[in-house]
Amino acid sequence: MSAEQQRAAHAGIRRRVLQSVCTFAALTAFPALARANLVDILPGIKPSVVAVGTYQRTRSPAFQFRGTGFVVGDGRMIATNAHVLPEAIASENMEMLVIVVPGKDQQGTVRQVSRVASERSRDLAVLRLEGGEALPALKLAARERVQEGQEIAFTGFPIGAVLGMTPVTHRGIVSAITPIGIPQGNSRDLNPALIRRLANDVFRVYQLDATAYPGNSGSPVFDPKTGEVIGVINMVFVKSTKESVLSDPSGISYAIPVEYLHRLLGNAP
Template sequence: MTRRLKFSMILSILILLLGSFGFIYIKDEASSKIQAESMILNTENENDRQIIPEIKDIIREAQKKVVMVELDDGTVGSGFLFNDRGDIITNAHVVDGAASVKIRTTDAKGYDGQVIGISTETDVALIRVEGLEGIDPLPLSPSLSVEIGDEILALGSPLGFQNTVTTGIISGTDRELHVEPYVYENVYQISAPIAPGNSGGPLIDRKTGHVIGINSARIEQGSIGFSIPISTILPLVNVWSETPMRNLPSIKSFDVSQQIDKNKMLETSDYVISYFIESINFKDFVTAYSLLGSDWQSEMDYDTFRKKYLDITNIRIEKLTTEDKGNEVEVQTSLSITTRENQEEVIKTEEISFLIAYENDQAKIISQEIEK
């Protein structure tokens, strides 16, 4: 065999070996890349699933930052915490003519609020509540791309029923309507039912739990609602928050000493008990304990109160009625209580009467009696 033939054979073998190794390497690299991309995709999908909170959690957290706005003439609107200065965003038509208003939070506490900004062109106003300073506000998403079909939540106090939640979708965008004296431009049309008292409440994106608008108007025919995008009003409220307006149109004072309306007191008592039981179901014992009157708290400290309800897994209200008792309201309930005993769930029904009274303009549960 000649030297040239040997060299050609060796060269051919080397080429075959290098080609085989190259193919195997490229195949392994491609397989690893596909696996890595698949893992990244799966991780992203998993993260997407994780960041969408439960609707109950969204509502629970949002309700703590949504307030009822009360005027001295009996009108009621809604608002929500916009920053940690205690500033509340609401509609201009809610506080029109008022310099001072009463703010009531989800735990039935009452605060005095001062209107520090109001627009005559855009239906928005800002209320400062010193008693709410330092509390984390509702998260806002002014840059979120909103599309028809997106799921939303509308929170507020329609007809005075505090912390009402309705659900729906964005049913239209870039809508325009005229409701004297305001012209609403580029607003969201929503399918979630809203009513008088919802005005000023937040429109919340279902996926993120962030505020995307402020519920402002409705058309009775077909119950169509409209919400101003949060991006539209942020420049105004930011200016008012930094530099409050000194002169407000149609200012009138609010008499904080006015007598509490009996019907409103009955409705508030109903709500306080419902919120008390809801707090226990969520294991939010701090909130539940804060709803007790000072005398009851002096007789039972927080740790004792908490231990009393630790074994309860669920409380359901079967029946609830209220009765005026002069300066107090009696709330009679029939409760289905589920507890865990010896690794088993036990369900029992209890008839409990709660007594509600106002302490420093705040509705409190001053006592309870379990009927035998």
């Protein structure tokens, strides 16, 4: 091998070693970078996350927590799960549908809302603030951009009636994008709701490698790098379909893709 060829070979080895070192450094730094992004993003997320429930001054407690919601659109629209909302409001007893905007204390500020749109088949609902100032809104991501393995985070009120009105954040990944209706191996495992969904209304949901709790229903699932909402946590509707044959529900968390919220907002009056 000539001297020139030896120099070229050595230069190639040095380039490959340098590339390996840079790749290793990037991979080991990625978790720290994701955490740093989340630290920067959260102050802009938490003011938009609210507790959803009913309020009646004469009962104790006056506020009954039902789930989480988050502000979208013009700052007067609240997105949540349809199952979070009560079937009826006892307005004759001065009961109201409300949100609680967390404050520095555990009480927060109670704001009255009204229902403007809902879609039971996707378990999504939109509320509107009645009077007062608008709230900071979260940005919804573009549709069909989510990939399996990507980092996510969500903020809400896990077991809110017990732990109080303090927004809590969890992080993980999208572990799968999966149909909400899964054909069962035995016809005895099918139920009427699953049959209807398999026949007419199959759609995909996000399976998350992160733990959501009762009270997290309606929480925004967002990209920790940008803060854009990519889905809505669902703890009842999806599990009732995907895990209908289990006597004890799994600890898997699910989310409804944001594309369905885009559609619902587009149809809201």
